[in-house]
Amino acid sequence: MSLLVQKVNHPEDLEKVFAIRKVVFVEEQACPPELEWEHEDESVHFLATISGKPCGACRWRKTEDGYKMERFAVLKEFRGQGVGRALIAEALSDIPEDAHYIYLNSQLNAVSLYAKFGFNVVGEQFEEAGIQHYKMVKKI
Template identity: 50%
Template sequence: MISVRVVDNQEDLKKIFSIREKVFVEEQNVAREEEYDEFEDISTHFIAEDELGNACGTARWRFTDNGMKLERFAVLKSHRGNGVGQALVQAVIDDIRAKPKSEGKKLYMHAQLPAVSLYERFGFKKVGDQFEECNIMHYQMEMMNS
């Protein structure tokens, strides 16, 4: 059973940064300076843990001028295919929908191609053409928060 919760302490923040380091910097060769940005402090971060309490995934979201941006979804290779990504997407959407300021606004993300079908299951739609970000192909995906 995968559990997902909002990160509210430095210890958990270190765990999610470690996951992002492994997935984005080591596996996908994203430059470290591209991975960590000025939005870390204003984003709502999430940690996913397996049934043994091991941190295995992370995501974040933040308010922008365009709506709410979901980003930095990462699952450790050892835990992929076990529902961690689905649990993270659901937890992030649920958290956003609980915020009064989010009603009627757009939820959007830059989705890596292998993850597009996951986000489509939650109602996100591809918008525009494929584009490259950090040497990885993406689609912008959007959905309205109702």
């Protein structure tokens, strides 16, 4: 199994990223499509593949607060194979070294995964797109 995560900006690769997010967020988790497709142009996108097959995606973007990591998605048949960890590691390594504030909104079942990368829960649980989340901030 060869797992590869790459930063992508070619339209063909972005289509693969968006297709993965559509399956995971819009179809599986019933997120409203209009919430799913925002801030695409200002985001840095990543595509994970296993043996050449698209299997996961994520992105980061600069916001007024700092750097926000978001839209982590792994197709169901590839879960439990380290794809999420590889996406987080690659996205983190791509954020500028002088970043003073890196944060994300984690679904409840992913909190422990992000914690392994130095993220801590901040504040109360909240709902986003009908799903419970915690805001998490990386210790720098």
